[in-house]
Amino acid sequence: MLAELVDIVHFAEAGPVEPDARVDIAFVEGSITTAGELQRIQRVRANSRYLITIGACATAGGIQALRNNANVRDWMAAIYAQSEFIDTLETSTAIAEHVRVDFELWGCPISSQQIVAVIRALLFGVVPLQEQDSLCFECKRQGNVCVLVTGQQACMGPVTKAGCGALCPKFGRACYACYGPKENANPDSLSQRFQGFGLLPDEIAHKFLSINNSAPVFAEAGKKAKENGHD
């Protein structure tokens, strides 16, 4: 049992609260969006042998990073009567923008296998394997009918990291890239294909600017698509 090989030191939702303990592994979820978190992440880094981000927010800024190109103060004023009471930074940023990150677990949500695999690898003293294939590999291995080629749907599979189990294509729908960009993705080619399907520039931009909108490859592709719209 993995649970017998590790001690859970700090996990507030489950009970143990030791935010300043020194640990072997710190799993960090969530992006940096407040001044307090900017300082807290430095302490977590200093207290941890390995710092591993879990999920799209910690690894790429998450859907919350959609605020990064908006006027947050105006938005806050639209939602809160007195937005000056709200403690927030203008941006939502990935942990790696602030401290060294040892391993990243991509996905929104990540799967329990990803957590188990990384802990097991570290217990064995080996470097954890990081998934780099595209979702298409995973999808082909399952023998799914291609939703992009056959279904003419705007599937993000070709530029998205494998790891979820190719769930969306298995359900007959287009992947929406919740596992982030794969290694050496070619978003320009995919954007062109989407254009061929009749998607408008804004619609193409939304494909990239979603759960992992701040991952550099996706951010760039989204920006390009929008600029095409203004030509």
Add this chain to the structure above:
Amino acid sequence: MTERRDISIKVPVLARVEGEGALDIEVRDGKIEQLNLRIFEPPRLFEKFLEGRSYNEVADIVARICGICPVAYQMSAVHAIEQVFECDPGPWVRDMRRLLYCGEWLESHGLHVHLLALPDYFGFNSVAEMAKQFPDEVRRGLALQGIGNEIIRFFGGRSVHPIGVRVGGFYKAPKAADAAALLQKVQQQLTHAEALLRWSASLDLPDSTQDFVSVATRHAGEYAMNEGRIVSDAGHDLASENFENYFKEHQAPHSTALHCHLDDRPYLVGPLARLNLNHDRLPAAIKSLLHECGIVFPDRNMFHSIIARSVEIYYGLYEATRILENYVVPGLSYVEAIPKAGIGFGCTEAPRGLLWHRYELDAAGRIVQATIVPPTSQNQARIEEDLHNELLAFGLEHDDAALRLRAEMVIRNYDPCISCSTHFLDLRVQRS
């Protein structure tokens, strides 16, 4: 004569709630002068993220508001959008959405009862400690949570941020053989759920009755989940489009969750409120089981929320059984929605209570404006009122550790999902 000492308690993080919140209590001359449940979860701005997006992206985006109740967000959203499009997905989709919701109630209530709430009642700090003395009960609880996750996976591939829901229905209909296999697993859990219900009714829970208003949706023929009118035990009976005329959100300086009042008063949403208002809609077999266990609704003891969740766990399995027994694979698992401009409302019963959405769409089906009122922000004012009453009734002469535990138990009764409501409990008692 009670000793009145100056004491300050500070707990950096409240354990066993979803998200991060803080509690400030100021006691002077034996009176509570100030009591604020502070929610410091950074603002999450989802309503703004949705603007300009297509209707078919909404279910995937709003799911990200909560890892424990993504289905609730998906349900309120698709119902609201379908209202705009005047799209009726028909009886198969309706039944399957109910089954999916049963899965989320089972998963969320199973988690809350066993991992978050129960350890308090036996003096444990976590479920891991509790599991050493109550291994069978904890295993049973995890199995009940697990069957909920399995039902969600049945439709959505995964239990967190499932991918199966779309406007008009589901992307894919599960196979009959998979439904039959799931039915068998659901039926196996019914005895677990009955045992949990009997056990919860036998627990030595604090005896504390308060006066409060319960709010829930109510349906003419069934225990409401996805459809119904918004009713209260203060006589309200409203269509969901009239929510904003009666329920007012306002901002408290100490919180990033907007507080919500009904007719200027705090009110309760969630399992206990639902049962207070809709216990007559439970199937006869469950009513007689409740009678046998001596469980009576309406019930004004918030500590009985754990019983209410156990009742809904049993109901969730009972209803899932009924739906799965009648499962057929449909010709189409969704109806194609045709976009048009307008305003739509979705009001469904998240595990923690009423979840109200309003969307304004343009003619192409893009979001012009979105408003989302989650259950925890609705309960926040009620939690503060409850804490005030309960700590006075409990007695401020108790030491800080006892007061803090009592306060945390009160808060956990509501299963607050602080991330939803905008995360953190840091209790400071100032005595002077």
